[in-house]
Amino acid sequence: MNKQFSLFRHPWEATGSGDARSLQNAMGKTSLDLWNVLVRESLQNSYDARIEDSIGFAIADTELSESETSILVNEIFAELPPEGASTKLRQMPSKGRIRVLTISDYGTRGLGGPLRANIAPGENERSDFVDFIRNFGRSQSKGLEGGTYGLGKGVLFQASRIGVCLVYSQTQTPSGIDYRLIGVSGGDGDYVDNGYKYTGRNWWGVLADDAVIDPMTGTDAREMAMSVGFPVPAMGESGTSIMVVAPELFNLSEEDILIDSRIRALRDAAIRWAWPLAIDDGNGPKVKFQFSLDGVNLKDIHPLDEPLVRHFAQSYVDWLQYKKDPGTFFSPFVKIYPVRSLKPVKRLGSLVMRVSMEAHGDAKELQNHVALLRKPRMVVKYLPVTAPPSEHAAHSVFIADDLVDPDFASSEPVTHDDWIVQTNSKRGTANFVRIALKRISDIFKDLHTADPAATAAVMSTGATKIAAELGGLVGQFSGTGAASTETSPSQGSIPTGRSGGSRRATARLTAPPKLTMIRDRPHVEFRFHVNGGQKDTAMQLTASPQIVTDGGSIDTDFSTEDPLNLPEFVGWRRQGEAEILTSSKVIFATPTEEIFTAIFTQPLNVAVKVAALVEEVNS
Known part of the structure; x- marks a missing residue:
């Protein structure tokens, strides 16, 4: 088998296909910017792949060395298609060096399973590799986890100016750790070459005898990954790194004024959407975050100290304490409401309301909002609510009950950034999403109905x-x-x-x-x-x-x-x-x-x- 990297251009099948740009379009519209979506989607996929209860998650904004850039451009991506954004790869390096954005997870199972999409996984075997690398969309058998390598992976190609990513994974197999390295592009439309149509999807890997591209495997893959600057896991551990080649500029149009704008935007996105996972619940945080620029780490994330989310984080900590001991005494600033359905009688979740007094440095952007959470405890969205009848702000958290989590999950769009009431409606059944959102709204509206005896x-x-x-x-x-x-x-x-x-x-x-x-x-x-x-x-x-x-x-x-x-x-x-x-x-x-x-x-x-x-x- 040839161990050199080769290009495989995906042709249209005689029975029909879809072009690469459909992968991005399938994400639909979202009010979030590129960097927020990128963090949400990649982190959800990483956390879904956890082996134990916690993982490491790192994003590095790095300028590769001249030798690393040469290997990436001249060996791995030596062949380029005749059309599409990836043809501009050789224009990306500046003074012989190219910038990449590498997203890595540790303590995860890696991209395992069969290498070919037409091969069924064995008993108790997953199909993570083909779901992420080859397949379009997601099988219903994957369930309702946050990411599961579905349509949302298209944001990775959007994050590259040339629509190209290089993926390295170490995954556990019955015979030990397997190493896999493959290049993928998904940012192009279809085109015609010599009378044949191509979808615009491309793979770079090892050309098999049947003319299909497979990933480079074994220690060759690990050594090649290290040669282009991948932060690989230890030899006996599993995990995945995705290198976004030539990442988009921070403002997507003009040259960035500050080189750290992009990585700081990504860190801010993790604070905004993933602060529950960064809270130490006594057993350490669920996710240990690390963000770095050219090898220098940014400040660690501590939600209780972050001005944007610290009041939400404290509300969540109050809820964790309440779960352990419902008799816990809370200050008058805190109120915990059960949110229930009456027909049928079912607990839908808990609303924790914390009324905060202004402190120096507090951010006002999310005042009088409710952070909506479900498994795996990432913020789905911030729901604006009626302000309390005073000049003080409420920072509240709603945690959906695990028993109704499938109802809330099924109401989410591809980008997991909303609970859409209509998509949760089934004739003859209670719409728990509609009921929960109305209960939350009513609780805040009722604050304005004064009780003369109480006031x-x-x-x-x-x-x-x-x-x-x-x-x-x-x-x-x-x-x-x-x-x-x-x-x-x-x-x-x-x-x-x-x-x-x-x-x-x-x-x-x-x-x-x-x-x-x-x-x-x-x-x-x-x-x-x-x-x-x-x-x-x-x-x-x-x-x-x-x-x-x-x-x-x-x-x-x-x-x-x-x-x-x-x-x-x-x-x-x-x-x-x-x-x-x-x-x-x-x-x-x-x-x-x-x-x-x-x-x-x-x-x-x-x-x-x-x-x-x-x-x-x-x-």
């Missing part, structure tokens, strides 16, 4: 409360949200001395109270607009807390209260300044037009209101 303590304008009886929601605020309190002469307002009227210094509450976290403790901020006053007069502004009782009255006598339930004054902050002034009063000269924020600690289950006083500084 009696916040009926005074300007009051805040963190209350467990409000379903874990923070900072309920009734009224217009912009009511003001204005000082009267008896409260220290200063007349201007002008005839026919007076100009007083006033302090007006300009917005609802804002709950925030300072040193991991809830605080509340009251924003006052201070203006007016007599010329060249020194004034001072003070603020004192008040407690709103269950009946809605104001309590200023704290002598009988538990000190732990009392708000404490922290300080003032001037607009535009980060520093908190710890003095009980802030001094300013009039006339003035300024914004001052009073900051207090916010006890649980206590509604807090504030009274502001403007008065002249005593000489």
Whole structure:
């Protein structure tokens, strides 16, 4: 058998075929960009191929050396078809070096099974190699796993400017580890050459005696893979690496300004869609991610520290703890709702709602969204929901129950990025996807239906409360949200001395109270607009807390209260300044037009209101 790489161009069969571009078109339309789809599809395939409960997953953006580039271009892809994007391969190297994007998994079973698509797999044998390398589409026998080498693999060819990938796999066989290396292209349309039609699909490998291309196998394949820079698994281990040759530019059109734009976009995609798999549940993360640029690793992914998803990740951690111990006490910021169908009675999943207070560095893009999850615990999509009836944001997670996972899986398009209600409908059966999505929507809408008994303590304008009886929601605020309190002469307002009227210094509450976290403790901020006053007069502004009782009255006598339930004054902050002034009063000269924020600690289950006083500084 000839061990040199040869090209095989796929001819149209006499009985009909499909061109290579159909593989990409079959993915359908998606709102996601190339890099998000690439990470989702490749990771799903890798995780589906896991041997144990966890895998390693790495993407490397690398410029090959001159010798590696020469072997790739002049030995493996020495032959090129007469038409198609792959004919531009030799134009891709710059100064003798070509850039590649290599996607690798470890702790996976590799691409095993028969080498030919017309050979049936043996008992307990899978057909992963032919499903990924040769076949178009996916057999129904593969089930409803996330990837399973179906139509979504077309994104790999889209990610290459020339539609070419080189695939290396180590897979376990009864006789030991088998090594396989083959080149594939799938980004071209069909064409005619010498009166014969070709589909545009091409393979590069070892030409067999029957004129069919097979992968290079054995240690020759491993040595050839290493010679072009593949990060191969250890000799006795299995796994797969896919080298996207000449990857698309980050913005798909112009030269990239920053060389790291592409790999950072891929890392960001993993954070956005795969953060549940990166959470350490006590046994380590399900996926150990690694992203690198020319041999330098990017920062590891820790979902609880990532601004975009950290609140979602914490909601998921709360759910994991709830599964272990349903009696776990959670803070009033967290509420766990069972989501059920009534006809028939069936648990569809759990909704974890976490109302977050704004912290420095938090991303706002996904506020008031629900991350929809099913097996293998990747985010299907972020569902926008009605915001809580306060200025605080909810970051929620819905986890579909494993028993109804097939219902949710069957509702997904090829790209697995949505739950489409219509595709889950079967006459005479309950549509669990429709029911679950409606239940989720209703839960958030119901937050706006106030219960007078439950909200009696916040009926005074300007009051805040963190209350467990409000379903874990923070900072309920009734009224217009912009009511003001204005000082009267008896409260220290200063007349201007002008005839026919007076100009007083006033302090007006300009917005609802804002709950925030300072040193991991809830605080509340009251924003006052201070203006007016007599010329060249020194004034001072003070603020004192008040407690709103269950009946809605104001309590200023704290002598009988538990000190732990009392708000404490922290300080003032001037607009535009980060520093908190710890003095009980802030001094300013009039006339003035300024914004001052009073900051207090916010006890649980206590509604807090504030009274502001403007008065002249005593000489």
